[in-house]
Amino acid sequence: MIKRTSKLILLFFLLAANSISAQDNVIDQVIWVVGDEAILKSDIEQVRIEMLARGERLNGDPYCFIPEQLAVQKLFLDQAKIDSITVTNADISRQVSYYENMYISNMGSKEKVEEYLKAPMAKLREEWREDIRNNYMVEQVQDNITKDKVKLTPSEVRRYYSQLPQDSLPYMPTTVEVQIITHEPVVPLDEVNRIKARLREYSEKIQSGKEDFSTLAIIHSDDTGSALNGGELPFYGRAELDPSFANMAFSLNDPTKVSNIVETEFGYHIIQLVERRGDRIKVRHILLRPKIADKERKEATNRMDSLVRDIRAEKFTFEEATVLSADEDTRANNGLMVNKSESRSYSGTSRFRMEDLPPEVSKVVDKMKVNEISEPFLMKLSNEKEVVAIVKLRSRTEGHVANISDDYQALKAIVEQRKRQEVLSKWVKDKINSTYIYIDKNWMNCDFKYEGWVK
Structure with a gap:
């Protein structure tokens, strides 16, 4: 927390910046200050536009809940600096492609995304990298805060389930388990x-x-x-x-x-x-990046075609064939994919909601039966490498109302998330009380989630 004199100096310059912007006819304004970090009116507008582009519903006044969300994020990012938290480039790269595909899916084309967000895709990808980096750091801070405070016994999970009214039981989405074998085309x-x-x-x-x-x-x-x-x-x-x-x-x-x-x-x-x-x-x-020619791509596809035929002819099993896979993450586990999505209910398990799978895999698996093996298909990895893949649908659990025998892990995740949120809410409230906060008077008239912002 910066000293009061420094805060006043910071606030003076921020207010002066507002005045200069107005003189230059630049429509922007410092509306919040959290510690020594400013939140601009343009930041709020950018987040609002991106939420609409992603197809998210704006529940409530965006000019109230968005600045509060950004303020909370800054509290966690400040803690990330204190904790010296870092994020690997690989973690970020995995999510950038997901962001791009999500925006294009919602808006119909790359051109429409660029037009709506008023930036070329290359610039958007760089901005998403920064957003993703911040999100990962916030998650790591939250994990550090809650890791020793969110522990459940089986009896607590069963008690939670038994106390829920029948019409309040959560609906569990369709999930699948998928095994994969990949082959990288040879680069001449x-x-x-x-x-x-x-x-x-x-x-x-x-x-x-x-x-x-x-x-x-x-x-x-x-x-x-x-x-x-x-x-x-x-x-x-x-x-x-x-x-x-x-x-x-x-x-x-x-x-x-x-x-x-x-x-x-x-x-x-x-x-x-x-x-x-x-x-x-x-x-x-x-x-x-070396370019893969059609010749090498076709040779890789033909090799995977032969592999599929041999498996179907029972010369060996899919599981035995995974030793040939280029996918290091799954090769030692019979090709079984592990969910690395942000969904806490399934992250770290072998169960995927369809939207958690890589898009190329999801498209293929959606039409498959259990134990069926796909034809070879092309897919891009998070590092932009192109590979030829085949998948086997190991299991499919259709959407259903939760029950304790089939959905214990998912129910446990729900209860853990409730306890986790309680711990984080207390942390945020304490952090607000110990952090310098400034809110422009025109942005104070909000029903904030957390108390203590207005001092």
Whole structure:
């Protein structure tokens, strides 16, 4: 918590900024200050527009509940700084594609999303990366707060179930268990050499002063999110980056130099140092991904076709064939996929709601019968790699009213979530009382979820 004098200075400059914006005819305003973080009117409007684009219903006054939600998030993010919480790049990448697919699904096309949100998809993906990073940090803080305070016994779960009126029992959605085998199309050596030759060419042009790194990144980098910013990434700690990328990036000391070519799960990179701050680093990079030709894609599909035929001919089982899978996460578990979605009822289990599955898998599984094996299909992984996959539907549980014998884990998750929310609510109330809060007088007339905002 900053000292009162610092708060007053901060508030003075924020109010002055409002005045300057008004003089410049820029419609924006600082409406809340939480600690030393400001919430702008434009922030509220952006969140409102994005919620509508995602197809969410705005229950209540958005100009009341949205600023309060952002204020609560800032309380948790402040704690994340105190706790030195970091988030890996892989965690973020998994969700960016999910965001993009969700927006396009709701609005009909990429062009409509860009038109409605008034930004190109590359810029939106970069903004989503920051949102996702913040969400992950908030979740980690919440987990730290609740981890030793939300423990349930089987008797507590049964008591909760027995006390619910029959018409109040939760409805459990249809869930499935899916096994998967993937195969990566072979990238020809010629294609790898072509990629490396291009990166060496870029490096030579940058080192000789003929070209600027940022310009080449904008034009050529396959990382569309960072390309918009000249290849520049936010500040990262070593643990947040791919290990190979991190080793190369943290070995750089001269901002005028360009790294050697480094290979990661995303492709091939060259890197340039921008700035160091303690154990965090900011770099810019150019990423090139090898292109998969139709020939290699067809060969991979044909190989998976043969595998499906052999399994159906009972030469070996699907489970035995998973040793051939390129999917390291599932290979040692007979190909069984694990739910890594944000749904607390099923996250960490093998059960998926259809919307929790990767879209390509969900589309295939939706039409399958239990124990059926799919035809090969193409799918993109979170690192943008293209693979050929086959899946087996291990089980399907149709939607139904919850019962204690079939849905114990889901009911337990519901009770845990209730206890978790009680703990977090108390934490937020305590944090509000110990944090400097300013709310513009025109934004105070709200029925807030938490007391204590207006001081």
